[in-house]
Amino acid sequence: MPETTTILDEHPDLRASLHDLYRHLHSHPELSMQEEATASLIEERMSDLGYEVFRCGGTGVVATLRNGEGPVVGFRADTDALPVEEDTGLDYASTARGTLPDGSDVPVMHACGHDMHVTAAIGAATLLAGDRDAWSGTVVFLFQPGEETAQGAAAMLADGLWDRAERPEVIYGQHVWPGVTGTIDLTPGPAMTYSDAWRVTVRGRGGHGSQPESTIDPVVLAAHMIVRIQSLKSREVAAQKAAVITVATIHAGLKENIIPATAEFTINMRNLDADVRDHLLAGLRRVILAEAMASDAPEPEIEEIYTFPLLVNDEDETATVLEVLRGALGEEEVHEIPAVMGSEDFGALPDAIEVPGVYWFFGGLTREEVEGEGPTVTNHSPHFGPQLEPTLGVGVTAAHAVLTARLAPRA
Structure with missing residues (x-):
């Protein structure tokens, strides 16, 4: 050069x-x-x-x-x-x-x-x-x-x-x-893409690590949500359409033998198409709420952190x-x-x-x-x-x- x-x-x-x-x-x-x-x-x-x-x-x-x-x-x-x-x-x-x-x-x-x-x-x-x-x-x-x-x-x-x-x-x-x-x-x-970021607080019921049957474990629940979320792009969006969903932070608990009452993770989603964006935003909310219901957990809190146009x-x-x-x-x-x-x-x-x-x-x-x-x-x-x-x-x-x-x- x-x-x-x-x-x-x-x-x-x-x-x-x-x-x-x-x-x-x-x-x-x-x-x-x-x-x-x-x-x-x-x-x-x-x-x-x-x-x-x-x-x-x-x-x-x-x-x-x-x-x-x-x-x-x-x-x-x-x-x-x-x-x-x-x-x-x-x-x-x-x-x-x-x-x-x-x-x-x-x-x-x-x-x-x-x-x-x-x-x-x-x-x-x-x-x-x-x-x-x-x-x-x-x-x-x-x-x-x-x-x-x-x-x-x-x-x-x-x-x-x-x-x-x-x-x-x-x-x-x-x-x-x-x-x-x-x-x-x-x-x-x-x-450059739309970008949406959410903070999700998963609510469970805390308790002793030796007695999980008396709790609703928000860590396991958050893990199910995070894994299921990744299927939205791979199974609900056409392969020709660009989209990325990233969960980059997850926080829960203070000690290895205490099941916490809550867990928190953040989501970042990017795409180039308004219809894809609308579908994925609805899908994220659907998966989060449905997984909580499947675990008989309280409804999670979903906070919208920011949106880029x-x-x-x-x-x-x-x-x-x-x-x-x-x-x-x-x-x-x-x-x-x-x-x-x-x-x-x-x-x-x-x-x-x-x-x-x-x-x-x-x-x-x-x-x-x-x-x-x-x-x-x-x-x-x-x-x-x-x-x-x-x-x-x-x-x-x-x-x-x-x-x-x-x-x-x-x-």
């Missing part, structure tokens, strides 16, 4: 400044909806560039630059980090800690690359502010909190985002991921974005890919005002890391540390190229 060239090659001082910014953000991550210091830093940087700035949705930041008549274009970057203990070995690795809503003290890390998203957006914003003679129109940057918990876009919308900000004609976004650095991947049409890339806008990105980075570095089974709340922002949205991925790992022996490090891993360059340069180049192509050129 030839060496990747990016727009930052023409702006070495900006590149150095952005590297410092990225390292700072990576070292100072904040949990979802707690991004106060991050938001303050963004406000300061964007205000210094001449953008009109206001808070929205608590720790969200909206920054607008008006530059004469022309299109209004939006760009979104998410800002939150994850409760993960970093193990990258980077000299700017996070040692931060935070507090979850349940009061738990946890390590915090930018394990999903949102620090890269913020830095790339500020880089593109800097270039636009410094070259106002080349374009006209209005650009609206949305620095969104709480993507990891599906709270952020909803919070900004509930806080009157589109009553307070210019309404764009199109909104763009991007995400660093475990592709080869220097490359971009983009999906026309449905691109389906992310659909507008096909006409996506075709234009593909052309622009290939022109900026090279034909061989920009690829169309099938939908991925990850989820995003980005789509809620354009959907709320019925405008197109386009969302793409840019690679953050070396070719050896992606294609070598052993598993590839993924987002949400404690080892996820994107190559700083050309990853950041590609993120800035992509954002800047797509925005300037959609804004009106100056005569």
